[in-house]
Amino acid sequence: MADADPPPGDGASADGPVDSAETSGPSAEASDADATSGPTTSGPTTSGPTTSGPTATAGAIIVPVEPTSTLRSTIAHVAEAAANDGAPALHLVEIASWRDGDPESDERAAAAERVLERVAAWATADLDDSEAPAAADVEVVTAVIGADDYLFGADDYVRVLAEYAEENAADRVVLDPEYTPVGNTTLLQPLEFALSNTSLSVETAPVDRPTRRERFRTEATTGRFVALFGLSLAFYLLLGDPTYWFDAVTGVATAAVVSITLSRVSLDSTPAIPRTPMRIARGLVYVPVLLYEILKANLVVARVILDPRLPIEPTLNRMRVIVGSGLPLMTLANSITLTPGTLTVRARDSDLYVHSLVPWAREGLFDGSLERWTRFVYYGRRSARLPTPRERDDVAILQGDDATEELPIAAADGGAVGAGDESDGGDETDAAESIDDEVTDR
Amino acid sequence: MTAAALEAARVWLVVALTLLGLFFSFVSMVGVLRLPDLYSRAHTASQADTLGAGFGLAAVALTVGLAGAGFKSVLLLFFIFVTNPTAAHAIARAAFEEGIVPWTNGDERR
Amino acid sequence: MSLVDASLAAGYTLGDFLLVAAAGFAVLAVGMLYRAVVGPTMQDRVLAVNVLGTNTVVILAILGAALGEPTFLDIALVYALLNFLMAIAISKFTVERGGVL
Numbered sequence: 001m002a003d004a005d006p007p008p009g010d011g012a013s014a015d016g017p018v019d020s021a022e023t024s025g026p027s028a029e030a031s032d033a034d035a036t037s038g039p040t041t042s043g044p045t046t047s048g049p050t051t052s053g054p055t056a057t058a059g060a061i062i063v064p065v066e067p068t069s070t071l072r073s074t075i076a077h078v079a080e081a082a083a084n085d086g087a088p089a090l091h092l093v094e095i096a097s098w099r100d101g102d103p104e105s106d107e108r109a110a111a112a113e114r115v116l117e118r119v120a121a122w123a124t125a126d127l128d129d130s131e132a133p134a135a136a137d138v139e140v141v142t143a144v145i146g147a148d149d150y151l152f153g154a155d156d157y158v159r160v161l162a163e164y165a166e167e168n169a170a171d172r173v174v175l176d177p178e179y180t181p182v183g184n185t186t187l188l189q190p191l192e193f194a195l196s197n198t199s200l201s202v203e204t205a206p207v208d209r210p211t212r213r214e215r216f217r218t219e220a221t222t223g224r225f226v227a228l229f230g231l232s233l234a235f236y237l238l239l240g241d242p243t244y245w246f247d248a249v250t251g252v253a254t255a256a257v258v259s260i261t262l263s264r265v266s267l268d269s270t271p272a273i274p275r276t277p278m279r280i281a282r283g284l285v286y287v288p289v290l291l292y293e294i295l296k297a298n299l300v301v302a303r304v305i306l307d308p309r310l311p312i313e314p315t316l317n318r319m320r321v322i323v324g325s326g327l328p329l330m331t332l333a334n335s336i337t338l339t340p341g342t343l344t345v346r347a348r349d350s351d352l353y354v355h356s357l358v359p360w361a362r363e364g365l366f367d368g369s370l371e372r373w374t375r376f377v378y379y380g381r382r383s384a385r386l387p388t389p390r391e392r393d394d395v396a397i398l399q400g401d402d403a404t405e406e407l408p409i410a411a412a413d414g415g416a417v418g419a420g421d422e423s424d425g426g427d428e429t430d431a432a433e434s435i436d437d438e439v440t441d442r
Numbered sequence: 443m444t445a446a447a448l449e450a451a452r453v454w455l456v457v458a459l460t461l462l463g464l465f466f467s468f469v470s471m472v473g474v475l476r477l478p479d480l481y482s483r484a485h486t487a488s489q490a491d492t493l494g495a496g497f498g499l500a501a502v503a504l505t506v507g508l509a510g511a512g513f514k515s516v517l518l519l520f521f522i523f524v525t526n527p528t529a530a531h532a533i534a535r536a537a538f539e540e541g542i543v544p545w546t547n548g549d550e551r552r
Numbered sequence: 553m554s555l556v557d558a559s560l561a562a563g564y565t566l567g568d569f570l571l572v573a574a575a576g577f578a579v580l581a582v583g584m585l586y587r588a589v590v591g592p593t594m595q596d597r598v599l600a601v602n603v604l605g606t607n608t609v610v611i612l613a614i615l616g617a618a619l620g621e622p623t624f625l626d627i628a629l630v631y632a633l634l635n636f637l638m639a640i641a642i643s644k645f646t647v648e649r650g651g652v653l
Contacts, residue, residue: 238513239626298493302469305476305486314482316544337527340489343481344527345534355481355534355544452555453566460573460614464580467607471583474603480595483587487603498577498610502617502625505555505570511622515613518629522606525632529602529639536643537595 059171060089062161062200067115068178073207075119078174079126083135090127090140091170092119095157096147109144116142141168158194165200175204227276228266229259282377289373294338297361301340304358312357316345318396319352319365323374332374339370353398362397456501463497466490479545480537488530495522556620570618574611581607598642605635 063078065071075092082090094112120142127135146160161173173195195202233255240247304311323332333344336354341361346353356362368388473486499519506512556567581604588600609632616624 238517239629294489294493298466298469298490301485302466302490305469305473305490310476312477312482314479314544314546316481333531334524334527337488337531338492338523340485343485343488343534344531345481345538353538355485357482357485449555456555456566457569460570463610464573464576467577467580467610470603471580474587474600475583480593480599483596484599487599491603491606495606495610498573499613501570502613505566505617506622506625507555511616511625514622514625514629515617518609518613518625518632521629521632522609525636526602526606529636529643530599532640532643533595533599533602536598536646537593540593540595540646542593542595 059087059169060091061087061172061174062091062093062165062168062170063174063176064157064161064179065092065094065115065119066176066179068176070176070178070205070207071119072122074174074176074205075122076126077205077207079123079135079138080130080132081174082138083127083130083132086134087138087172089168089170090123090138091164091168092116092123092140092142093161093164094142094144095160096144105147109147112144116144155194157191158198161195162198162200171199172201172203175202177204177207225259225263228263229255232258278380279378282380286373286377290335290338293370294340297340297364300360301357313359314355314357315362316398317354317356317362317365318398319354321352321371323371323378328374328378331377332371335370335374336365339364452504456504459497459501459504463494463499463501466494466497468494470494480542481534481544484530484534488527492523492526495519495526556618567618567620570614574614574618577607577611577614581611594646595643598639598646602635602639605631605638609635 061078061082063074078090081087094116096109096112120140123140127138127140143164145164146157165171165173175192179191192202192204233251236251236254237247240251242248321329321332323329329347333347333352336342336352337344339361341357342365343355343357344352345355354362354365356365366388372388467490470486470490473490474483477483477486496519499515499522503512503515503519506515508516556570557565559565584600584604584607588597588604591597609628612624612628612631616622616628
């Protein structure tokens, strides 16, 4: 099962800075031990609260848990890390966003218990599967903490976490990259920052974040409904005959079905009167520019391809772009792909991984004219005047002689993921070929 | 007379667009056959072929006339310009996530 | 008289020319078929089939214009949609971990 594998690139991050287990109290008022309810055991093979913990080289690990899309792989990573480092215990804690005695608090506590039970089962299974000799010594402990108190922000969460860590001789916190305890607010960064002020060592689990599902399903608004209804009706009538009454009736029915079922999915922001028409108008300015760029570069690439010597020099590059996420990023990525010589391979947050066929295409990309045009289309003329990616130093070449950064690829055999010099070339080919065989056999 | 001249211009424009479309599709085919790895093949597949299809569909739109069915071919053209790079991106990304390392100069030709 | 019947040269009409062009696109598609058969990776095949599909769309549209059958354009539209879905779906399901799009 692919699920049971540790995420790519683990192990290297497992040996982070490890502080000594005896931590000084994080703050004066934090010594109020009542704020933390004791660890409760659950799950099939968990044992009681760690009283002492065998004082191994590493302290216990704490993982704050919330049901997120990356939780499974985070647990897999943490279990592997704990087994490799000989951590005495793995504490899976849920920080309560409710307070005992509140209405519905029982239901929420029960839900938290269910999550913890499932997570503990995962962790136990991962530890059982682990190859590391110390895996059997890792205890899995679950707890709900902070339910006696109202927690207002990152600082409160950190206080509760630090208390729990002190009680259980833990010195390390691993965060799920999608962890947001309160639900909608993005709390991870403030939480990481506040945790870095304590003596705990903090890391975010290096797991692949899948596409955020929230963006696909947004709340329905009248604006979106009307916009989608109008668009689909116009599309229907364009394909049919606008003057024929039957087409008009079926068109209205079809557009209603489409906009009722899909208006929450298909538009990611509500159309607004001054902004949306302006964007469309500026987009119309962009189209001929883009067409000209495509045509011009296509001719050059055609010459390269038809050249008998095939003078190509393909490399993978990374470029951090400032265009925002969602539709603007898609526009930019598609424009880059349409412009010959460059192909967007991956978009991770605002990092675009772009494959370039020839050096001049790469240089053109780093000059950032497409990025500038995208900003112009979506945000207007003023924001177009930011420095180019090259001036911002947001670019990197990942392959070939001029490589400035390592290739972030999960090499199949854990071998050289080298960019660097030509000698790495053989390894890369081997790795790629073994994958080829795998794929063709399937 | 002007109507006839206009029609002749349209006819030859259609011929020119079709030939351009054929040329870029030819480049795309040569690229897909010659280039060393998936990523570079995706370049021509997404770009040269999109342009080739674009010219071909523009010729069709001009032949049929924008009034009736020609609008559909403009729609088709727009659609291909949006979806082709997206599909190429998805395929390249699938390859990247499978761990296929892009070919660089000095590697063995495959 | 539609534009397709306009004579081009030596008694041949624009319609004839478009038919020949469609044949040319079909020949190019055969070249793509080679890549789809040879591979070597799954993604190479998907890519080749995707390009083949785009060629098919163009062939359908050109045939529609040359033969005076506007309904061919509707078929081409549907084919383009399916072609896109095919590429996305296959690339999504060949990746085991993580998602595409």
